[in-house]
Amino acid sequence: MAPQLLDRRAFLQVSALAGGGVMIGTYLGPVSEALAQTPAAFSPNAFITIAANGTITLIAKNPEVGQGVKTMLPMILAEELEADWKTVKIVQGDLDPEAYGPQSAGGSQSTPVNWDPLRQAGAVGRHMLIAAAAATWDVPAGELQARLGRVHHAASNRSAGYGELAARAATLTPPDPKTVALKDPKDYTIIGKATPGIDNRAIVTGTLTFSSDFTVPGMLWAQYEKAPAYGAEVATANLDEVRAMPGVRHAFILKGDGDIQSLVGGVAIVADSWWQAKAARDRLQVTWQDHPTMRQSSASFDQQAEALFKAPPAFSITNVGDVEGALSSATKTVEGTYSYPFIAHAPLEPQNALAHWHDGKMEIWAPSQTPARGRQMVAKSLGIDEAAITFHLLHGGGGFGRRLYNDSVVEAAAIARQIDRPVKLQWTREDDMRHDIYRPGGYHRLRAGVDAAGRIVAWHGHFVSYGEGERFAPSANLPATEFPAGYVAHFGLGASLIPLGVPTGALRAPRSNSVAFVYQSFLDELAHAAGKDPVQFRLDLLSATRQLPEGINNDGFDGARMHAVVKTAAEMAGWGRAVPKGTGLGIACYYSHRGYFAEVAEVIVDADKGVRVAKVWVAGDVGRQIINPSGAEQQMQGSVIDGLGELMAQEITYENGAAVQDNFNRFPLVRMREAPPVIESKFVLSDNAPSGLGEPALPPILPAVTNAIFAATGERIRSLPLRKHGYYWA
Amino acid sequence: MAYTLTVNGRTTTVEVPADMPLLWVLRDVLELRGTKYGCGISACGACTVHLNGRAVRACQTKVSAADGASIMTIEGLSPDGTHPLQQAWQDVDVPQCGYCQAGQIMSAAALLAQTPKPTDEDIDRAMNGNLCRCATYLRIRQAIHKAAAMTATTTVQQAAANRPGQDQE
Numbered sequence: 001m002a003p004q005l006l007d008r009r010a011f012l013q014v015s016a017l018a019g020g021g022v023m024i025g026t027y028l029g030p031v032s033e034a035l036a037q038t039p040a041a042f043s044p045n046a047f048i049t050i051a052a053n054g055t056i057t058l059i060a061k062n063p064e065v066g067q068g069v070k071t072m073l074p075m076i077l078a079e080e081l082e083a084d085w086k087t088v089k090i091v092q093g094d095l096d097p098e099a100y101g102p103q104s105a106g107g108s109q110s111t112p113v114n115w116d117p118l119r120q121a122g123a124v125g126r127h128m129l130i131a132a133a134a135a136t137w138d139v140p141a142g143e144l145q146a147r148l149g150r151v152h153h154a155a156s157n158r159s160a161g162y163g164e165l166a167a168r169a170a171t172l173t174p175p176d177p178k179t180v181a182l183k184d185p186k187d188y189t190i191i192g193k194a195t196p197g198i199d200n201r202a203i204v205t206g207t208l209t210f211s212s213d214f215t216v217p218g219m220l221w222a223q224y225e226k227a228p229a230y231g232a233e234v235a236t237a238n239l240d241e242v243r244a245m246p247g248v249r250h251a252f253i254l255k256g257d258g259d260i261q262s263l264v265g266g267v268a269i270v271a272d273s274w275w276q277a278k279a280a281r282d283r284l285q286v287t288w289q290d291h292p293t294m295r296q297s298s299a300s301f302d303q304q305a306e307a308l309f310k311a312p313p314a315f316s317i318t319n320v321g322d323v324e325g326a327l328s329s330a331t332k333t334v335e336g337t338y339s340y341p342f343i344a345h346a347p348l349e350p351q352n353a354l355a356h357w358h359d360g361k362m363e364i365w366a367p368s369q370t371p372a373r374g375r376q377m378v379a380k381s382l383g384i385d386e387a388a389i390t391f392h393l394l395h396g397g398g399g400f401g402r403r404l405y406n407d408s409v410v411e412a413a414a415i416a417r418q419i420d421r422p423v424k425l426q427w428t429r430e431d432d433m434r435h436d437i438y439r440p441g442g443y444h445r446l447r448a449g450v451d452a453a454g455r456i457v458a459w460h461g462h463f464v465s466y467g468e469g470e471r472f473a474p475s476a477n478l479p480a481t482e483f484p485a486g487y488v489a490h491f492g493l494g495a496s497l498i499p500l501g502v503p504t505g506a507l508r509a510p511r512s513n514s515v516a517f518v519y520q521s522f523l524d525e526l527a528h529a530a531g532k533d534p535v536q537f538r539l540d541l542l543s544a545t546r547q548l549p550e551g552i553n554n555d556g557f558d559g560a561r562m563h564a565v566v567k568t569a570a571e572m573a574g575w576g577r578a579v580p581k582g583t584g585l586g587i588a589c590y591y592s593h594r595g596y597f598a599e600v601a602e603v604i605v606d607a608d609k610g611v612r613v614a615k616v617w618v619a620g621d622v623g624r625q626i627i628n629p630s631g632a633e634q635q636m637q638g639s640v641i642d643g644l645g646e647l648m649a650q651e652i653t654y655e656n657g658a659a660v661q662d663n664f665n666r667f668p669l670v671r672m673r674e675a676p677p678v679i680e681s682k683f684v685l686s687d688n689a690p691s692g693l694g695e696p697a698l699p700p701i702l703p704a705v706t707n708a709i710f711a712a713t714g715e716r717i718r719s720l721p722l723r724k725h726g727y728y729w730a
Numbered sequence: 731m732a733y734t735l736t737v738n739g740r741t742t743t744v745e746v747p748a749d750m751p752l753l754w755v756l757r758d759v760l761e762l763r764g765t766k767y768g769c770g771i772s773a774c775g776a777c778t779v780h781l782n783g784r785a786v787r788a789c790q791t792k793v794s795a796a797d798g799a800s801i802m803t804i805e806g807l808s809p810d811g812t813h814p815l816q817q818a819w820q821d822v823d824v825p826q827c828g829y830c831q832a833g834q835i836m837s838a839a840a841l842l843a844q845t846p847k848p849t850d851e852d853i854d855r856a857m858n859g860n861l862c863r864c865a866t867y868l869r870i871r872q873a874i875h876k877a878a879a880m881t882a883t884t885t886v887q888q889a890a891a892n893r894p895g896q897d898q899e
Contacts, residue, residue: 066827066864196823203828204819205811206764206804210829213763221758246747275754279747348768348776348829348863397766397829398863429769630823634866638826641865664773664861672867673854679868 041166044125044174046099047077047118054149054163056083059093061100062110063369064199065347065399067694068631069110071198073118075628079190080122080183082146083162090198095371095391103393105369106404106506108593108692111627115690120177127180132168133160185625194630199395211367211394212352212426219354219422220249221274222415223281226266226435229657230501231256232291233265242269242284247276254414257381260293261437261474261503262407268415274426291657293501298341298441298653304498305443305464309337313462313494315470318480320549321490326458330449334529338518340720341651342441344659344667345507349397350432351408354424355416362389362416366409367396374406378413400642401506405437430662438652438659439507440466440476440500444518448488454530456541458490466500473500475510481555482515483591484523486546502654508642509695512592516699517647517706517720520588524707525716534707535570535587539563557591561621564684565589565598568619572682573600582606583614586708588700595696596621596684599640601676603708610730611648611722613705616640618681618697623690626683632693636681639697645670647702649723674729733797737762738806744793752796753777753788756803764804764832768861775860778833779803785840787859804832807839815839818877826864834860838874847878 040049040057047059058077064070074090077083093100101117126146133151134141137158145152152159185191202208227233234253242251250270257263267286271277308314327333353366362384368374371391379386396403412425427435443464451457466473478493485491507513527537542563548554566589570576573585582605589598600617618636626632649668653660661667681697706717709727717725731748734741737760744759751770756762756779768776770789777788780802807813815835825831834857841848841856848856853874862870 066825066829068826194823196820197825197828199828200820200823200825201811203825203831204804204816204835205807206762206832208828209763210766212767213757273754273758275750275758346863348774348827348861349766350768396827398827400863426767429771634823634826634864634869637868638865641867642863645865663771664769665771669861669863670865670867671861672857672871675865675867677850677868 041163042170044128044169045121046096047121048081048125050162050166052163052166054161055089056081056087056149056162057089057091059100060090061093061103061114063103063105063367063371063393063396063403064092065105065367065369065396065403067105067110067399068197068628068634069105071195072628072631073110073114074198075190075195076115076118077122079188080119081125082148084148085190085195087149092393092395094393095375097372103371105399106401108595108694108696111690111692112594117177119182120180123180123182124174124177127175128169128172129162129165131172132165136160136165136168191625191627192629195628196630208395210349210397211365212349212397214354214365214394215424216354216356216422219424220270220272220419221277222268222270222412222423222425223277223428224266224268224411224415224425224431225281225284225286226264227288227291228434229288229291229294229296230260230503231264231293232288234267235287235289237267237284237286239267242280245276245280245283247272248280250419251280252418260501261405261505262377263381263410263414268418270415270419270423278428294657296501296657297655301441301498305339308464308496308498309443309445309462311496314496315494317478317493317495318485318549318552319492323458323460323490323492326490327447327449327460330457331452332529333447333449334525335445335447336522336525336718337443337445338521338718339443340441340514340517341653342438342502343507343646343650344433344436344438344652344661345400345402346433346664346667346669347396347398347400347402350427350429351402352424352426353409353412354422355412356422357416360388362413363392364389364409364413365392365394366412367394367403368406368409369399369401369403370406374409377406377410381410382413382417400508401510402436405505407437429664433662433667434659436652436659437503437505439510439513440473440504442476442514446518446522448522448526450526450530454532454537456484456488456526459484459488460492461494463493463495465495465497466504467497468499469497472497474505475507476504477511478515479555480552481548481557482519483557484541486548487541487544487559501657508639509592509698512590512695512699513643513646513702516588516590517702520590520700520703521706521716521718524586524703524710533576535566535575538566538587538589542566556594561596561686562589562591562598564686565596565619565621568682568684569598569600569617572617572619572680573602575600582712584708584711584713586704586706586711588703588707590696590699592696592699594622594691595693597697597700599700599704601701601704601708603705603712605709605712606730609727611709611727612730613644613676616676616679616701616704618679619684620681620697621684621686622693622696623688624685625690627690632683633681635693636697637679639695640679640701641670641675643698643701644675644705647705647720647722648727648729649721651721731794733793735796736800738802746793748792748794750793751789752779752791752793752801755793756788762803762805766829766832768830772859773861774830775837776830776833778836778860780836780840783840783843785837804836807835813839814877814880815842815873818873818880822869822873822876824866824869824873826866830860830862834862834870838870838877841874842878842881846881848874
């Protein structure tokens with residue numbers, strides 16, 4: 001559906017344009033557009049409108065970036081409303097937290113946060129429509145049944161469509177959502193059924209409007225050249241030459257707002273088309289002021305880590321029992337230093353945002369995962385009132401956490417603030433990769449000991465990460481609860497931080513996507529040192545009662561749930577069976593975002609270190625209900641293959657403060673022939689509230705594969721990416 | 731410079747610089763935005779279109795090299811979204827974010843035109859230039875097989891329907 005200028009009375013001419021005199025109207029979002037087509041006769045709440053002709057429109061409240069929420073959340077509403085899924089209209093909501101509650105796409109939170117409220121919202125609508133029918137027919141509500149958008153009275157063989165009942169329902173007072181009776185899950189007809197994405201048809205015909213496809217009349221295109229080293233300001237730029245290039249309307253310098261995660265200094269080039277802006281940018285010559293981040297490099301990070309490991313941790317995160325004493329009396333001790341690199345999100349649609357400054361108001365269209373935060377950032381950076389900012393949500397071509405950050409939104413708004421027409425900032429792939437909010441790298445020195453019975457008696461971690469003093473850089477932290485904390489009597493974790501001038505943040509399964517590799521690999525080392533089977537070693541560990549010291553934030557980890565998925569994954573894979581030489585099975589498990597996942601990888605390694613992941617088995621526990629089994633399988637397959645990309649070859653390195661890798665030729669994603677041909681997945685249903693699936697299936701795959709490589713070859717992988725050790729996809 | 735392109739069956743003339751990539755001519759001049767920008771260096775395949783029947787990356791095809799050519803984009807693959815690949819993609823529920831899928835489908839369409847019953851190896855080879863950041867690969871492979879089977883069935887039905895005498899009541 002192409003958004004359009006709807007209400008001609010609302011048109012507002014802000015400038016007569018050279019080359020056409022196009023009028024710029026006040027944009028009305030898809031929500032108003034959809035509702036203008038079918039005016040609401042009954043709207044029990046912000047999520048549901050029912051027209052007199054029976055058309056039901058449901059609001060998809062959260063940003064869609066490929067995780068399937070635009071399908072999954074309305075399924076919950078439709079189920080309780082007893083709507084006909086085949087005929088409902090689903091519309092992306094604009095940012096309006098007062099109406100819809102929190103709107104974000106991150107942390108696998110959409111399911112746990114919305115499961116109860118959206119079921120209640122749907123049920124309120126159903127109750128009111130049934131009450132309207134009861135009043136119309138003067139029969140007890142208890143004799144009525146709602147089904148597929150109609151209310152039925154079996155005794156008198158009467159029925160009425162929701163559209164017919166809408167006017168009467170609109171006169172009733174909505175019940176308290178918390179008191180309405182919800183459906184028994186055994187009666188579900190929508191939830192639990194594999195449901196294809198509602199935008200699929202538009203996607204396969206090329207008609208879905210992604211953010212980068214969205215235009216408004218009179219719009220210009222911008223490119224923004226930033227310093228390669230984060231935070232440096234422009235010294236000189238040949239703006240006159242750039243302004244003389246075909247189609248260029250503006251070229252100007254912007255100063256940063258002091259936050260490298262928000263607006264950094266650079267040169268904006270605004271032209272009639274993107275290609276003209278790009279061609280002009282190719283002629284841009286800019287020099288940058290000196291900045292401390294220019295002295296950063298990956299080599300210097302490595303050197304600093306090595307130096308920090310020579311001393312004890314700068315500060316303690318947790319310390320239980322007598323770690324050093326227990327280590328010295330252990331039967332066997334194991335020591336290993338692990339590391340992993342910075343990596344980029346690289347969603348396939350590079351960052352972009354459209355902004356229009358008019359009449360003291362800023363209007364924004366972007367695919368943000370956190371639009372409310374985006375609005376705050378724009379307000380703060382530009383010194384405008386939040387109330388003067390409207391934020392329309394557009395469909396994003398992949399998120400993975402990248403669109404949590406809104407830096408491109410702030411840039412677009414800052415550029416729009418300087419000109420009098422709507423402007424779309426569209427980053428190049430190189431912009432996107434060299435100016436990511438990166439998954440931080442890190443280093444771990446681990447020491448642990450096992451007793452004669454093969455149990456872990458002591459564990460100590462020295463985590464060298466990034467930050468200032470004792471304050472970790474974003475997503476570079478490690479909590480005191482990190483498993484196996486609570487399962488080892490003498491347990492210590494300390495950290496030392498390297499100062500950092502690179503923007504860092506959350507990448508799909510933040511922190512977990514790196515720590516799982518380290519801890520689950522080291523557990524594997526301990527299993528072998530103890531002479532135990534890696535599955536049995538984990539099951540034994542998880543059978544104990546977790547004992548966390550007082551005063552630390554409990555992460556809700558339930559060992560019994562993890563025990564169940566480890567057992568299931570091992571059974572699925574036929575763990576323990578004989579495999580040919582050069583083939584190995586590896587297991588790993590990890591808890592993140594309330595989800596429990598265990599994965600087994602069967603890996604074949606040839607004599608040249610060519611690797612094939614022949615098959616992966618995934619067992620997951622995300623509660624009692626899988627809302628959309630098709631979407632759930634997509635997330636599991638996607639997470640596994642995404643993790644394999646991180647494992648094999650992805651790495652961002654820095655020289656003179658700048659990212660070296662700038663496109664997919666140097667930052668490889670997994671390609672089709674490299675992906676495991678079979679990923680078998682199974683959910684262990686447990687009596688817990690449903691939780692999200694965007695992330696928790698990713699972390700275990702990395703150590704599952706490196707543990708399998710150990711089983712196949714005897715080589716223990718302690719640093720990533722795998723490519724550095726000579727491995728490649730066979 | 732003026733270039734004549736036949737895009738999805740319609741011939742049109744565009745006045746653009748010789749080195750402008752076909753991708754941006756399609757997107758910004760002809761406003762056919764189903765073809766996507768992903769990398770600009772032929773590394774991701776999001777911009778795959780057919781040039782005289784062959785799958786090419788529009789980001790690295792200069793408009794001058796497409797002068798006089800017949801170009802097909804996702805918008806022209808079928809008049810009503812019923813190409814077997816478009817149907818199979820929906821049946822299998824392939825897309826996640828969907829951004830790469832137009833390019834994936836165009837690569838697959840070129841494959842099926844050459845190889846109506848592809849093996850897994852044929853598919854892997856033909857699709858190797860198309861990245862999917864959401865990693866929908868297993869379902870893409872499944873959907874291509876399904877579309878191939880649908881095409882085969884359609885062909886058999888058409889052959890049956892076209893037998894002499896079949897239409898005479």
